[in-house]
Amino acid sequence: MAQENTAAVQSDDVDAATNAMAIRALIPLLITFILxxxxxxxxxxxFEQVGSDVGASAGQASLITALPGIVLGIVCFIYGSLGDFVSLKKLVVVGLVTLLVGSLFGFIANFFFSSNLWTVIIARVLQTAGEQVAGSAYLVVATKYLRNSLKVVFFGLFTAGYQLSASIGVFAAGWLSTIHWQYLFLIPSVTILFLPMLLKNLPDQNGSGDKVDGWGFAIFGVATAFLTLFFSYSNWWLLGVAFVLFVVFGIYINKAGNPFVTPDFFKNTRWIMAISLIAVFYFVNYCISPIFNAIARDVYGMExxxxxxxxxxxxVVAAIVGTSSGAIIGKIGRQTALITAGCLMLIGFVGSALAVNAGFLTLTLMACVFYAGTGLMYSPVVSTVLDTLPKEESGRGVGMNDLIMNVTASIGISVIGGMMSTAGNASGSLIGATGAAAGYSNLLLICGGVILLGLIVFLVFRKRIYSDSQA
Structure with a gap:
């Protein structure tokens, strides 16, 4: 009986040559994504220093991060979805060339010529659009061409790479800002050297080869852009336009002959239940750092x-846990790992709320607990979502995952960021703190409540989510 089960699993797995090809492609893709x-x-x-150097106002300077962020949210979805239709080689060539052009343009235009806000923004948009190809291609390759036993390992390496690059980026920017911030543009330009290796190891054909649904991608992309802009600028007409465009998109996929995503995709109840986990767990993913920064400023007087x-x-803790997440899941299982990750995130928020006056070192320890949870969360939740879709739709699944993560996290930071402006005036808190500490403690408890909701959703839906899973 055991032999029959093993054979059944192997028949659904990839062969050794394909697995080896995937690994050789994944390493340079991961390095490109990290840089x-x-x-x-x-x-x-x-960005504030850059804006000041190019003569932009404080409000204009925020566009250096806001506009590339909007592009990131759109291309995350488009690139992942295109992996179901066109060659990954073509996508990666376009991505790496775009990344190189953005890097060289940003450095040359702003170092050798007069710096300008829009040359910075254009360069950052090109870089963002280019580098995300590597991230999306990585996830598509890991989903379609890796052995099942290795998928959680490489999902873990992906989130570890993200966390590691985030920490290094903080130090690199701080150091380069004392010399010339323009050198930041050049950091990812070396990734063009990976192109020959990627062309050799990426599959020649990927997906169905069907004609790309340009109208569908355009409508959905523009609708997503307006939705993201609404949460950045809080103008209600932006939300109205987004709503109308999403309605148009719904009508379009019901009428079009060959849309890139059919209505049946959104009727997959297992996928809807699973994707809701990402929407809840990642809602407050960006919140702990700005809240801690505000606590340090208003409670402890720190720079x-x-x-x-x-x-x-x-x-660093998130990177270590993310790297180890594959081994952890191998020991305790995907469902237990997801619950453990959620509990660590919950403890991080609630512990921080309780320790808001206990010293910043104690708060840092709680932040380490939270980020240990985020490092562990990515692999089981992403593999859970993708497991609800047939392999031929995995590219669109990757795109939807990235889109939901970016959009819900942006919504979350907008909501919590709005609350932070009045947190210092709180009259009291559940833990008995007063003044600014009370307001920030309440915010941390609210964030913890969101994570608790995510755990409840998972416990309620998990039998249905995993009902047809082979994992």
């Missing part, structure tokens, strides 16, 4: 540069 993310995090840290020296260790 691109490092550049992204670096500019997020120093941001000092705060980063503490919080960087939380990113």
């Amino acid at each position: 691109g993310t490092l550049c992204l995090q670096g500019f997020n840290l120093v 941001t540069s000092t705060v980063s020296n503490y919080l960087v260790w939380a990113f």
Whole structure:
């Protein structure tokens, strides 16, 4: 009986040659993604200084991160979805060339010529659009061409790479800002050297080869852009336009002859239940760092540069746990790992709320607990979602995952960020704190409540989510 089960699993698995090809492609894709993310995090840290240097106002300077962020949310979905239709080689060539052009343009235009806000923004948009190809291609290759036993390992390496690049990006930006921030543009340019290796190891054909649904991608992409802009600028007409475009998209996929995603895709109840986990768990994913920065400023009188020296260790913990997540899941199973990750995130938020006056070192330890949870969460939740879809739809699944993660996290930071502006005036808290500490403690408890909701959703739906799973 055991032999029959083994044979059944192997028949659904990839062969050794395909698995080896995937591994050789995944390593350079991961390095490309890390360097691109490092550049992204670096500019997020120093955008105010960059804006000042190019003569932009404080409000205009935020566009250096806002506009590339909107592009990121759109291309995450489009690139992942295109993996079901066109060659990954073509996508990667376009991505790496776009990344190189953005890097060289940003450095040359702003170092050798007069710096300008829009040359910075255009360069960052090109870099963001280019580097995300590596991230999306990585997830598509890991989903379609890796042995089942290795998928969680490489999903773990992906989130570890993200966390590691985030921590390095903070230090790189701080150091380069004292010399010339323009050198930040050049960091991901070396990834063009990976192109020959990727062309050799990526599959020649991927997906159905059907004609790409340009109208469908355009409508959905523009609708997503307006939705993201709404949560960045809180203008209700932006939300209205997004709503109308999503309605048009719904009508379009019901009427079009060969849309890139059919209505049946959204009727997959297992997928809807699973994707709701990402929507809830990642809603407050970006919140702990800005809340801690505000606590350090208003409660402890600390500078941001000092705060980063503490919080960087939380990113290091996330990277270590993310790297180990495959082995952890192999020992305790995917469902237990997901619950454990959620509990760690919950403890991090609630523990921080209780320890808001206990010293910043204690808060840092709680941040480490939270980021250990985020490092462990990515692999089981992403593999759970993708497991609800047939392999031929895995590219669209990757795209939807990235889209939901980016959009819900952006919504979350907008909501919590709005609350932070009035947190210092709180009259009291559940833990008995007063003043600014009370408001921030309440915010941390709210974030913990969101994570608790995610755990409840998972426990309620998990039997249905895993009902047809082979994992």
